Amino acid sequence: MEKGFLIDMDGVIYGNNQLIPGADKFIAELQxxxxxxxxxxxxxxxxxxxxxxxxxxxxxxxxPENVFSSAHATAKFLSxxxxxxxxxxxxxxxxxxxxxxxxxxxxxxxxxxxxxGEGRNFTLEMVSVAVDMILNGAKLIATNLDPSPKKAGWENxxxxxxxxxxxxxxxxxxxxxxxxxxxxMRLARKTLGLEARETIIIGxxxxxxxxxxxxxxxxxILTLTGVSKKEDLEKYAFKPDMIVNGVxxxxxxxxxxNS
Numbered sequence: 463m464e465k466g467f468l469i470d471m472d473g474v475i476y477g478n479n480q481l482i483p484g485a486d487k488f489i490a491e492l493q494x495x496x497x498x499x500x501x502x503x504x505x506x507x508x509x510x511x512x513x514x515x516x517x518x519x520x521x522x523x524x525x526p527e528n529v530f531s532s533a534h535a536t537a538k539f540l541s542x543x544x545x546x547x548x549x550x551x552x553x554x555x556x557x558x559x560x561x562x563x564x565x566x567x568x569x570x571x572x573x574x575x576x577x578x579g580e581g582r583n584f585t586l587e588m589v590s591v592a593v594d595m596i597l598n599g600a601k602l603i604a605t606n607l608d609p610s611p612k613k614a615g616w617e618n619x620x621x622x623x624x625x626x627x628x629x630x631x632x633x634x635x636x637x638x639x640x641x642x643x644x645x646x647m648r649l650a651r652k653t654l655g656l657e658a659r660e661t662i663i664i665g666x667x668x669x670x671x672x673x674x675x676x677x678x679x680x681x682x683i684l685t686l687t688g689v690s691k692k693e694d695l696e697k698y699a700f701k702p703d704m705i706v707n708g709v710x711x712x713x714x715x716x717x718x719x720n721s
Contacts, residue, residue, distance in 0.1 A: 465718050466498030466656045468530075468647075468680070471513070473666030473688020474709060475501070482687050484710020489522050491714060496568040499528065502650045502663075504640040504670065505531035506557040506579035506605035520621060530650045532605040532640030533579060538649055539639050540603065541565060544574055550595055552588060552624070555578030557605060572598075578603040578625055578636065589628065596632045608670075642674030651680070662711060662717065669686025672702045681717075685709060696710040 469475065475485045479631075492499045501513065501524070508516075510526035517524055537560035540547060546565045550573040551558055557579040558568060576592045596602050602625075610620035625636045639645045651661045658679040665671020666688025675682040684702040686692060687709075695701060707714055 464498070464656065465490070465660050465662060466500075466654045467492065468500055468502045468650050468654070468661060468675075469709075470662045470663075470665040470667070470688075471501050471503045472505075472673050473519070474664055474685050475522070476520060477687060481522075482708055482710075484708055488523045488709040488712065489524070495714070497714075497718070498654050498656065500650055500654055501528070501529045502531075502641070502646070502671075504532045504606040504608050506531055506536065506560075506640070507554045507581055509556045509559055511558065511664060519676050530646075530653060531556060531560070532646055533557040535581070535643075535646035535649050536577060536605045536639040537561045537566065537604060537644050540575060540577075547574040549573050549575045549577045550600065551577050552581065552584045553577065553605070554581040554583060556688060557581075571595075573600050575605045576600045576628075577605070578621060578628065580621060580678040589624070593628060593631045596628065596634055602628060602632070602634050603639040604636040604640075607636075607638045608640070626686040641670040642677065644674065644678055647674045647678050647680075651678070664712075668694065668698055668700075668702075673700065676700050676702075683712065 476482055481608040510529040513529045514524055514526055533556040541564040548567045548569045551568055573595055576595050603620055604625045607622045608620045609622045618706055629635055631697050662681040663671055663675035664683045666685050668690045670683055672682045683704045684690060
């Protein structure tokens with residue numbers, strides 16, 4: 463039975479823009495052994511090429527097809543639910559590019575959907591326009607509901623805070639496509655061409671990667687190099703199949719034979 467990996471990026475491969483020790487060797491081994499893998503990120507701001515270039519600077523060489531973001535998932539979901547529709551976007555390059563590739567038109571009036579993703583280029587005036595659009599019938603979509611990191615100097619507010627503002631102003635709840643939504647988790651797995659029992663997900667966050675993986679029957683691996691720590695596990699009613707200090711500690715031989 464073939465096995466493959468869905469791998470989170472921030473907190474698993476790098477942290478604070480620095481390579482996590484052994485991550486490059488782990489990816490190189492997957493490539494050498496021709497094990498299917500895909501980086502799966504909730505960040506909708508960057509394009510796949512942005513991710514490729516960032517990893518290249520860290521010594522990891524991949525192609526855009528190795529990257530699956532919440533922007534991809536959102537665009538594919540909207541294309542399925544409402545083909546060739548229109549969207550007003552609070553977000554940036556990666557999200558806009560993905561929507562255009564799926565045949566969506568980016569508009570400034572009367573959209574079918576208001577789509578919220580990461581970004582620093584939209585204003586409170588744009589948010590106010592989005593609120594009016596939703597009150598006039600547009601549906602509210604969030605690429606993800608990642609919370610704010612609550613750290614001074616952080617570049618982006620978490621989307622959850624922006625979406626909460628719009629939800630309060632409209633009385634409408636957003637539909638979120640990104641992790642841990644089964645929409646994104648299933649789309650990424652299908653893109654790899656794997657069945658659920660063949661899929662192994664590696665992440666650093668119990669509330670997204672691990673929760674989503676467990677809900678869909680994937681093998682789950684928590685790395686302790688990011689958000690969730692070992693002492694946090696007692697807070698949850700679920701647990702990962704495996705806990706490692708970092709991806710360098712993953713025994714591929716054992717995992718591919720026994721998972």
